[in-house]
Amino acid sequence: MATAPLRTLTEHHAIALELCEPLTARLTPLAEAYGLVLAAEVLAGTDTPPFDNSAMDGFAVRHIDVEHATPDAPVTLTVVGDVPAGSDEDPAVPAHSAVRIMTGAPVPTHATAIVPVEHTDVPSGPGALPETVTVHHATVLGAHVRRAGEDVQAGDVVLTAGTRLTARAIAAVASAGSAVVAAHPRPRVGILSTGSELVAPGTPLRRGQIPDSNSYLLAAAVEEAGGTAVRVGAVTDDVASFAAALTDLAATVDMIVTTGGVSVGAFDVVREVLESSETVEFVPVAMQPGKPQGLGTWQGVPIFTLPGNPVSAFVSFEAFVRPGLRRMAGHTDTERPVLVRAAGVAWHSPAGREQLMPVRFVDDTVVPATGRGSGSHLVASLALADGFAIVPADVTEVAEGDELRVMVVS
C-alpha cells in the first residue's frame, strides 16, 4: 500500500483496536483460567454453602436447652452422636442432648444452635466422644450456624461476562460448582526483531553490533499485558529470511509484532516485504517517539510493525499493541490509567507531533525519566520511567507547573 499522510495517535489507536477482534471463547479448565476474561456469565449450580453447617468446633444442641446456661448455672446434656466434616449423617437431637460437631459439618436437622467447645467442660482438641457435655454459656437460636445459600443461591449470577478471572473470581466459580469457564484465550503474540546489527544479549559485540533488547522488552510487555509471548528473536535484514520467519509465525499465533525496518532506509526489510502485500499499511503517526508505523494483517493475522528504536518500540506497544492485545483477550477496558500531573521541570517537545515523554513521578509532579533527554535510543534509561507524559501536538515548550495527562505504565 502507498504511504499515507500523517495520522494522529488517536486515529491510529482506533484502527489498531478495530483490527484486533476478541478471540473466540473456549471452555477452559479452572486451573488454566487465571488472568483470562469471562465470555459468559457464571451461574451458581448449587447453593453456597450447599447445606446448613457449623461455624465452630463444638456441640449441636436445641438452643432452648441452654439459653439460660451460665458459669453459675451450667446445663449438662447427654452426647448422642458425632458429626465430623464430610459426614452425611443426620443424627436425631432429642431434648437435653447434644451432638459433637466440627466446623463445616452439616448441622443436624433438629439442632437449632451450635455451642463452641470453649463454652463447655470438654477439652479442646482431639479426644474421644464424651458421654456428657456441660454448657456454661447462654446460647441463642441459630448461634454459629452458617445457612445454606447464605453466600449465593443456586441460579444466582456469580460473575458477569467481561470479568477478569482473578484468584478470587476463580474461587467463586469453583464454589459455584463449575470445573470449567467460557473464557477468551490468552492471545499468543509472535515477536520478531529485525536488524543485521542485532546479536543475542551477552554476546561479545564487534563494532557495529548491539544486543537485541526489543524482543525481550516486548516479550515481557506481552506477558505483563496478559498475552503469551512467542519470541522468535532477531532476524537479519534479509528479505527471504524475514518473509520465511513471518510465515512460520503466522501459522501459530494470534498477533505478530515486529520491530525495526520500517523507516526510509536502504535495508528496511519489513517495509520491503510487507509494503507490496496490500494488507499492511505504513503510515507516519504524529507522535514522538514512534512516528513510523505499520499496521494490518499478514496471512489473516493482525500485525504491528513497530519502529526499531527501543523507546519508540515500547511507546508504540503501549499506545497501540497493548490495547489491541487486551481487546483480543476480551477486556472491555483496554487502556492504561491516565492521571493529570504538573510538570516538575520545563522541557521541549517537537512541533506537530504529540510527545510521549518517559517520566518519573516526583512528589506531586512528573519529570523526564532521565536527564539525558527524550531520545528514542535511550533504552537503559527507559527502565526509570513510571509512565509517559502526553504533550499535545501544538505545544513546543512545556513549562514547569503545566498540567499534563500521564499514561501510567509502572
Ligand SMILES: Nc1nc2c(c(=O)[nH]1)N[C@H]1C(S)=C(S)[C@@H](COP(=O)(O)OP(=O)(O)OC[C@H]3O[C@@H](n4cnc5c(N)ncnc54)[C@H](O)[C@@H]3O)O[C@H]1N2
Ligand atoms: N532519513 C530518515 N531516517 C530516519 C527517520 C526518518 O524519518 N528519515 N526516522 C527515524 C525514526 S523517528 C525512527 S523511530 C527510526 C525507525 O527506524 P526503523 O524502524 O527502520 O528501525 P531501524 O533502523 O531498524 O533501527 C532504529 C534504531 O533502533 C535500533 N534497534 C533496532 N532493533 C533493535 C532491537 N531489537 N534492540 C535494540 N535496538 C534496536 C537500531 O540499531 C537503530 O539504532 O528511523 C529513524 N531514521
Ligand code: MOO
Ligand atoms: O519516531 Mo522515532 O520513533 O522518534 O524515534
